[in-house]
Amino acid sequence: NAGVTQTPKFQVLKTGQSMTLQCAQDMNHEYMSWYRQDPGMGLRLIHYSVGAGITDQGEVPNGYNVSRSTTEDFPLRLLSAAPSQTSVYFCASSFTGGASTNEKLFFGSGTQLSVL
Amino acid sequence: GQNIDQPTEMTATEGAIVQINCTYQTSGFNGLFWYQQHAGEAPTFLSYNVLDGLEEKGRFSSFLSRSKGYSYLLLKELQMKDSASYLCAANMRFGAGTRLTVKP
Numbered sequence: 686n687a688g689v690t691q692t693p694k695f696q697v698l699k700t701g702q703s704m705t706l707q708c709a710q711d712m713n714h715e716y717m718s719w720y721r722q723d724p725g726m727g728l729r730l731i732h733y734s735v736g737a738g739i740t741d742q743g744e745v746p747n748g749y750n751v752s753r754s755t756t757e758d759f760p761l762r763l764l765s766a767a768p769s770q771t772s773v774y775f776c777a778s779s780f781t782g783g784a785s786t787n788e789k790l791f792f793g794s795g796t797q798l799s800v801l
Numbered sequence: 802g803q804n805i806d807q808p809t810e811m812t813a814t815e816g817a818i819v820q821i822n823c824t825y826q827t828s829g830f831n832g833l834f835w836y837q838q839h840a841g842e843a844p845t846f847l848s849y850n851v852l853d854g855l856e857e858k859g860r861f862s863s864f865l866s867r868s869k870g871y872s873y874l875l876l877k878e879l880q881m882k883d884s885a886s887y888l889c890a891a892n893m894r895f896g897a898g899t900r901l902t903v904k905p
Contacts, residue, residue, distance in 0.1 A: 790836075
């Protein structure tokens, strides 16, 4: 099993460009989520999904879009990149999820994004 | 609102014991998680507590008091490889992490 796979590992964008961060898991997990990690602020939840066709906003959703057309994939789209979106992004999944979950999260290896 | 607080940095000596505290305020509670994150890597699961008391797992133990909104992670017989950040989490929310440095 590959677990949670994120691509790319590194990306540099110019302000205003758009891009998609890819996330795929092969564990048949229902729950998938995206976090950003900034120094001194810890992991902050951007968007999450409790199953195919269902997505919801987390703490910091502005400037990001998601979709969940399959159980395996949960891409994160930056519509018009801004320097404030410079961060490390992690995709995470669990078998079930949501605020009522007692399931541990499995994380991808992360994407380091710089917006100039 | 939801708030999870933990110390920013801690330093300890190889072979010693260290306790990392976490206080939380959440609307609804479904358990508290601890994750370990080495520099430049992804977080990995360490422990989960949903009932009051101590859960022991080898050199690592985690304690929970729901009435006090308090948890701690106890690391015994510290090794250099334990140098990492330790993240406290509840209801999909994470604390800022405690960076632990283990010195010889």
